[in-house]
Amino acid sequence: MATKGIVKGIVSNLVTVEVDGAVSQNEICYISVGGVKLMSEVIKVIGKNAYVQVFESTRGMRVGDEAEFHGHMLEVTLGPGMLSRNYDGLQNDLDKMEGIFLKRGEYTFPLQNEQLWDFEPIAKAGDKVAAGDWLGKVDENHQPHKIMVPFAFAGTYTVKRVAKAGQYTIKDIIAVLTDAQGADVELNMIQKWPVKKAITCYKAKPRPFKLLETGVRTMDTLNPIVEGGTGFIPGPFGTGKTVMQHAISKQAEADIVIIAACGERANEVVEVFAEFPHLDDPHTGRKLMERTIIIANTSNMPVAAREASVYTAMTIAEYYRGMGLKVLLMADSTSRWAQALREMSNRLEELPGPDAFPMDLSAVVANFYARAGYVELNNGLTGSVTFIGTVSPAGGNLKEPVTENTKKVARCFYALEQDRADRKRYPAINPIDSYSKYLEYPEFQEYISHHISPVWIDKVNEIKTRMLRGKEISEQINILGDDGVPVEYHEVYWKSELIDFVILQQDAFDKIDSVTPLKRQEYMLDKVATVCRTDFRFDNFNEVSDFFKKIINILKQMNYSDFESDKFEKFNAELEELMGGQTA
């Protein structure tokens, strides 16, 4: 019999429940308040008292209200029909909810019961299968959605029967498996999985090495992220975190994009709702919304569900990875998630760590980032979850616990900088502080030399050195004055400005400039590197700035023109002519 309990104490959304039987940590229970059942999760047990966090407002709850425990942890329902859905942090389908306001205790089914799917079998009778193996597939928004052996199944099973190709609903039986003891198990297209547990039904998790193209030059060229990689974007407010996240989610060469809006502005989610159904995926030409799932727990939605929302998003991402797909997960912002942890820790009266965050914050963050990755599935194919989180450091200070703990685990660091944002140099990613550890991976270097060019990495490093040198010289010029340094110094400085204006800065609102395919990035990097490697002849520093301003203007016009169009080539010719006149 299911465990029951009685409410004994209430402080905001932390409720003490006296239980009459066994409970487990993180078990889900429902507390009845005035006829409405509120979903809650056990977060601490002392003796007969279970401390539960309620995912909704506890207004009107009384001592003596009844709780029922459900014997499982917080789960998501996995199956075809999740793409282009808008969920809340607990995977309730927001579109199915009635009325303008979110009603307490209203939970909606995340999948479509009635919809028919075109099923094709993959496994056949007699096959030996294990958790995560593919039994069949359906077409979900043009993605081959694999129906897998439920992840919770332990050991090996024999396929007794797989349904014939045809149309089925998610609740129709599509396969029967026989377990080691000879018992038959019937399967439909749905399975459930607890969000806080990683899905590990794969053979191996090798180091990631394939570039994940985003079309954002300062990422792809300077600090690339890889399929199955992790990155984070910290930045004070107003430095363009959201624009950056939206650009990546629109342009990245991923099969599935999951956006977890975690404690951020509702209007930003509305922007995605409004725009994505009309925007085209630059890689397939289909609508962006077809490949997107939104998990919206905006800042005014219940705090406890905010913590759940990032796990919900990650679990769905892992599910699609199991189908051999490239999944990109963006979470904006992980600081809000950490603050949700802080609020609960505070109510639990735990001894606080730095800035009142819970002591285990670093472990929680590390475990979460570790769930991303590039995996080799049991059938030898591969899939990936690439995770990019934003961090909103309090007061823009990067020495706060969330930023520091994230920095320890994320492999790419994209530092948004107030100073660059103030000077309208967008994206405001500091080229010197930011890094991608993947540039140092031999696997990645080999991949790049095959797929782009053997000298690519050298060129990228050269560009980075030039940026650093340019910065040093600009500081000297600020102290000594324009006249106080040799003319050659001005040349070095202006070459770094050239890189900044042409490669780093990118207009996210311009149709052409916002997305730069890799081929074009390679071309422009070559162009810029050639200018940088040329020695010019100048008599004074005014000549240097005049000359480079002209070069920058031409190259910027090229960025705004269609690649290799007549207009593009016209500017190219102008550039050659200008360069010729000034070469030493």
Place this chain on the structure above:
Amino acid sequence: MATKAFQKIFTKITQITKATCSLKATGVGYDELASVDGKLAQVVKIIGDEVTLQVFSGTEGIRTNAEVVFMGKSPSLKVGEQLAGRFFNAYGEPIDGGPAPEGKEVEIGGPSVNPVRRKQPSELIATGIAGIDLNNTLVTGQKIPFFADPDQPFNQVMAMVALRAESDKIILGGMGMTNDDYLFFKNTFSNAGALDRIISFINTTEDPSVERILIPDMSLAAAEYFAVEKHEKVLVLLTDMTNYADALAIVSNRMDQIPSKDSMPGSLYSDLAKIYEKAVQFPDGGSITIIAVTTLSGGDITHAVPDNTGYITEGQLYLRRDSDIGKVIVDPFRSLSRLKQLVTGKKTREDHPQVMNAAIRLYADAANAKTKLENGFDLTDYDNRTLAFAKSYSDKLLAIDVNLDTTEMLDTAWTLFATNFTPAEVNIKQELTDKYWKQ
């Protein structure tokens, strides 16, 4: 607070602190209101049969045998058309001598709007102030604060914005407002003949500080009534949100919560977000726009209150006194409206985004020229022209006493460009320069 028949009265208070008191009681709901010797209080903690109440007006004079009556509801407001033109205190009780409002009783601090039921904001709010309309255009459904030092005339600017904005209702939530400012708002609205569309919830510096926690929720409950039920455009003015945050800090301190940055409660972000996220545009035309004030201490925007606010709101506005013209201007550098691109050049003339950027860039050049001048360097002819431009730009456009429509603002900007610069120096897209350059 009249007690109803059969209502249970408790009289055993076990603990009293400066803001809370505890007693033995049963059958009490969380968040429920109570009266303690006639003082309003709210349930903030229940452990077994011990209930802790937050007493809004402070616990001074509360006896251990005080009469406590639970009301079976959380703080609420009776909403209806008759709210218009009225002044209330933090509990929603009239302070203008009029009768108590009748209408549907709604709990304040109610649930959030389902994000999929929102519409993307797209309607411009015209204020006539070029520092706002031209450079930081506001949109209905937006939430934006003034980040201001206490000595700046933010209340005057807010009152002006409120009167000029074409809204159906204006709701003023005053937290820790001085009595003088309260009277200023009252007189300004009354002189403008706008009192009938204004509803005020006022907590002055004379009132207990913890009471102000109720002001934003009261104001927004009224706003939701007009926006949802009547499909009206509602503008909510909240001044000053720093006082609200200070009151939260007092309560959390009294409840022995561990403070986070700047002694503010760890839940400050969520607390502020719950208020600001009530700003919304509905598909049927109703909207709630929030303009707030966050006073800064010594201009420090890294303090927890402005910092958390900046992450929640859609931009911020700064005021600054420009010594060249002796007027207060809306600072074009630090101010930002995140939603402006939804309307500029779309709902306004096509040249708006480019003119705005060019003018700010030239104004920045003037700032550089000024630094050069102060450091004793010689100025070029261009430098001198930027300085002349900056002065007239400040005077004719940025100053808060300007009142123009956006087309006039754009024309003024083109005139200033032509007076001081060549088209190449202004560097606006050729098609636009051909069309709008003033000969």
